[in-house]
Amino acid sequence: MRYNARMNVTLKITKIGNSAGVIFPRDVLAHLGVAVGETVSVVTTPRGIEPAAADGDFEAQMAVAREVMARRKRALGELAK
Secondary structure, three states, rough: OOOOOOOOOOOOOEEOOEEEEEEEOOHHHHHHHHOOOOOOOOOOOOOOOEEEOOOOOHHHHHHHHHHHHHOOOHHHHHOOO
């Protein structure tokens, strides 16, 4: 058993059209628990940013929050004062 099970991989940023992207090797995708075509979220941490498998529950909660914020825009604006 290894003491440090962290995966340290250096990835190169490549040009993709007018944007930039990073290609994840197969072992990195396996470590993240995602496959090609799935969504990956980027999480801000004290050490920088870290990719993580997208949490479907979080996305559903954010959709509900956006709906409530749209309906209660004036009330939220008053509370923000």
